[in-house]
Amino acid sequence: MEIFERSLEESIETFKKLLNENRMTRFRTEYLALHNYEQSMIFANLEKEDREKIYQYLSPSELADVFDLLESQDETIDIYFEEMSPPYAATVLGEMYADNAVDVLNNLKNRERVNLYMKLMPAESAREISSLINYLDETAGAIMTTEFISVQEGLTLSAAYHRLREQAIKAETIYYVYVVDENDRLVGVISLRDLIINDEDKLIHDVMNTRVISVQVNDNQEEVAKMVQDYDLLALPVVGFDHELLGVITVDDVLDVMQDEADSDYSGLAAVDVSESHDTPLSAARSRLPWLVTLLFLGMGTATLISQYDALIAEASVLSAFVTLITGTAGNAGTQSLAVAVRKLTNKYDDDNFFTSLMFELITGAITGFIVGITVMLIVLVWQQNLVLGAVIGIAMMAAIIVANLAGSFIPKIMDKLGFDPAVASGPFISTLSDLTSVFIYFSIAQLFLSAII
């Protein structure tokens, strides 16, 4: 895979040198020959003094193309815009795709600056941006763009084609033309492919597909992504409550949504945000400590519980060798069942009845618990030559696994029902919680058979 003809580091050095030597023409020729994504990668690796030259050398429209591809780290975007003169910054924002401009504006800390930019930019851009800026995060409205192509159904294909040709430079996607009625309600869609293939004298009404796949403006971005993926779409129209066409979500934004959702599910399971990158160990430690310390307190519950069985352990110290084995294995089983449950919930194919699926997990836990329990019983029997001890550990293991399985499946479901993101329930949380139940089960059973163990 060859992204840059030279390596990124070399490219950055070359461009820094050109900027340093004030070679504007050469800089523009070489920089503008790159793909916008490469331009954005280089831009993100420059120093303040280099960037300030770039604001002199590139037109707002050229810089807007770079910023459309910039993977926005919230804080740096703020810095870049602060460096530009307000009129320049406002023009850059106006030239960006409206959905991306909204992303930027939402990340600026100084709200007065946002108002200033909105006043300074062309009225049309300001209108598009204000129509988008109030949608809730992670909804269809928040990721859609208003720069789409729409026509009325009475037109001929040839007229539609000319309309498309006019708007092709500014529209974010030209591969679907949406058809609306006199009240702007979405009534059909024609793909550019159909526009090209069919006779140009036909009417849109006769060629359009009236079963348009669309989403509501408040639908969650995950549902949107699943729909684009299932239907193999390049863009998905977004409608309001009267089915009026409000915007379009393009597949490039869906790719970003999928990446964000994958990162967030993965982070949830691991109890650490893997999408953040940290420059210093201190900052990395700070992001990991909240969960660790919270779980430490939950773990203290387990320690307190074990200390209640002090007398039991003193009488049969062999018991303590198996605490970690039982808590660890039950924690592993709970993590598995948690992951399965969360995945079903986030992918929205969990249409089972609540109790049916808990019953399913109960039986799954019983089967895995039984097999793991028998295995550990046999090992302990051979190792310690003590059938009762083996049976106690085997039965405790089985019971602990069943409980951990149920907890792993039940907790995300309850969180989902209560309106929380089930993906926040982490593997470490389930492990630490199941430590408590496992210890309780283990020592309760051991207590019953104490006389036979020692």
Added chain:
Amino acid sequence: MEIFERSLEESIETFKKLLNENRMTRFRTEYLALHNYEQSMIFANLEKEDREKIYQYLSPSELADVFDLLESQDETIDIYFEEMSPPYAATVLGEMYADNAVDVLNNLKNRERVNLYMKLMPAESAREISSLINYLDETAGAIMTTEFISVQEGLTLSAAYHRLREQAIKAETIYYVYVVDENDRLVGVISLRDLIINDEDKLIHDVMNTRVISVQVNDNQEEVAKMVQDYDLLALPVVGFDHELLGVITVDDVLDVMQDEADSDYSGLAAVDVSESHDTPLSAARSRLPWLVTLLFLGMGTATLISQYDALIAEASVLSAFVTLITGTAGNAGTQSLAVAVRKLTNKYDDDNFFTSLMFELITGAITGFIVGITVMLIVLVWQQNLVLGAVIGIAMMAAIIVANLAGSFIPKIMDKLGFDPAVASGPFISTLSDLTSVFIYFSIAQLFLSAII
């Protein structure tokens, strides 16, 4: 979000009824009015007798459109094709997009049937399929299609446009036209947008973009997905070793790759395959047991180690209360560090030096370990009124966290260096492994201070 006008269940019932009553015309009218994805959802929910009617009612080309959108469960695809007459099946495969037909053929168990289909289908389709079928799984070659549009650079835009119009029905993507030289080497690209915007008398040579973003046929599908995502592409050309154009990867396939990769990373971390769906608890248990039992044996190592400290525990039974706390917390820290390391490796932005990044993780572990250690020391001091015990547990906690952090970071890196998928190293594996080291650290330190604890 409204996918079906009626619910899926109702639609299935309606179509079953139409098939049962042999109402072919009505069935065709209603079924073909649906989106191909909806057709595929309904098809997947029918019984054998219904499907056999469908093979009579739909042309191979109509069924091919349905199968192009079918989310292929390997086993069911095999069953469907077995139900069709070989000439019908071969024609369906020939009419499908070549990359999807290859997926199907790779999932058929009976290799003789594959050969038969290849013989029975049109020569052109057979040629396209055989050119794709030998690429390694999860490479660019395996997900590309050969149905793209290419032209030579001497043509005018208007000639290219007519070429595109001719091929638009069959080509999987028409939104980029690729430009090749006389040896079929990729030399440029024009988007359909550029073709539409520019004057039709211009030469391709003058309009095309010569810095084409492309991938090698053997590149991993993850890199392909990252590239499409970074560059916001709708399609990505695939070249061979002489830079000859072999195929094109479309964004819909990239969405599927991202979903697969996200599922596989998530499954790796949880030590269970979340992408499988199980009909019975027995089958669910079977998929979870291998990891559980493997880790059980690793856990037995920890149990054996603890039993070596039997005398120590007998003398100071208070020690056993804190084993689970230390192993649990270190396991949680190890899971965090593992997740961060795996994510960096799979997203390919781990360009740090091996030792630099281990050092980073060592310091991160030292900071988190120090803070968690101090916290637990204070808690134990207040609870047990024993400074030495508190110090022993605090120091052991810190050391155990540092070791778990290093293991969580080191193990996936080593696996990656050795050519394994680092995402297979699971949270449960790291937890279970760090149980062993944590116990060793804890009891070794406790032994040193035994006289002061009791």
